Amino acid sequence: MKSKFILLILLFSPSFVFSQNQIRKCIICHQKPNIHKVMATGIERSVYVDKKVLKNSVHRNLKCQDCHVDVTSIPHQGLKIGRVNCARCHFNGNNLGAPNSPMYQQFWESVHGKKFKADDPGAPRCQTCHGGHNVFKPSDSRSTVYKKNVPATCGRCHKKELKDYSGSIHGVAILQKGILNVPVCTDCHGKHDVYSSNMSASHTSKQNVPDTCSSCHDNYSLMRKFKLTTEQVHTYTGSFHGIALRFGEKTVANCASCHGTHNIRKQDDPASSINPVNIPKTCGQCHKGANKNFAKGKIHLNPENKDSGLVYYISNFFFWLTTLTMLALFAHILLDLRRKLKEKKEEKETHK
């Protein structure tokens, strides 16, 4: 029995040993916490690899050389080792186990991809957001692109935006209260398809902002969780601003013009752009001479809703007035037409 067991181990060990062999060799040096290389610019850069993290990452079954293809011998003194090229596996239509999706191509057309192609040193690569050895699935809370971690990941470069977002109603909800149903950077801006807001393809372009916001704010069951209504969407699309925007006007207000972008806050927050105190300033961006009277009355007004007060009653009054006038008018015309036809008939008979 014991000999059989040893035989079994011996039979399977080669594959086990060989697969881990390369990692084992590399990790001898790279597991030392203070290991670093000196860049051409003179900056020291850590090349430490946390074995535990790597073994749990999505790439746990790959060998070091699968990504670090420049390393052809160990030790690798004198070899020029370039950046890892993720696109060796991550392209649409691959059969190497990487996800198949148009996102890889989207990246090259995005604002990040374009800057990267233009050799902008600040432009992010795959690794900048997804991590190097610590790549996890986005649904894994250890991932840098896990929903809750996205603001921090983007905020490494976009510092002001992160600061504004952290104080906003969306930011407080996810970062402090842990509510995952609120938007993070990528929900509004897109993931690989992130464009500059002045490009028409962008999710945050002037024409697309209402669609982007309404992807949540028009969702009744989602809004109900936060005791919000979906009426804001319909009252905007029915308003002059909304209609003009739909027909291509670029100077009219969209959601973000009044509510802000990263710093969206609740109306009762004194720092909110839609707090009645701040309304003159917010409306004043476009409407010269805006004063506190702009805050008197509802902005998202639905004349069919009783909350609208006088406007509701006037609207109803006119509905009935118009309906009754129309009925009376048509009745009058039809009754009179009947007379006219009779008159004509009699006229014909007398002429005969």
Next chain:
Amino acid sequence: MTENNTIVRFTLNERIQHLLAIIAFIMLFVSGFALKYSDNAIGKWLIHLLGGMENRSTVHYLGGILLIVIGLYHILYLFVTSRGRDQFHRLLFRAADWKAIRASFFNLFSFRRPAIAHGRFTTRQKLQFWLVVGGSLSMGVSGLLIWFHDETMSLFSKWFWDFLFVLHSHGAMLVFLVIVIWHMYDVHLREAFPMDNSWLNGRFSLERLKAEHPLEYEELLASGQIEDKEDEK
């Protein structure tokens, strides 16, 4: 005055006023209803036809200016010229008109129009005139206040502007019904299908004058401006 058994019912000046008012109304109705019904296909088509939202606004503003100018001119015309003053007096409601309205309600389902002798303007025409006056006045005032929205909202409030907007939008529908449907039926389609040419050449036949405006006919006869054609025979 008479020519081929017709008289001049509307002077050239009046016909030009009427024509310009038609142009203003068409501009206003087309560009206004394009916005009111922008969520359906007809509204969308109208906005594209007008060349987008900015042009739509411009057309509406120009139509509004035209209507206000004509309205002011018409007020001057009615009070300054002797012809205008005469017409204005004939447009006022008299006791006979109230009787005519009562009679028409009592004879709603009868096969004959109540026999009421009308003068220069029938009660229906007077009603249409005053509805157009009221409609233009309320549309003009609310329209100007909506146009200068920043000033209106600063002086009054946001809800007052909303109130004006609802008033303007719904009021326009009423004015449209009265002018386009009632007026078209009553003075054009009913008596002279497809239209009464007097809005173009100003002329109105004596035969129709005698039938539809007997009091005016008698008045003209008495003053010697026309001759009874039956006498000629």
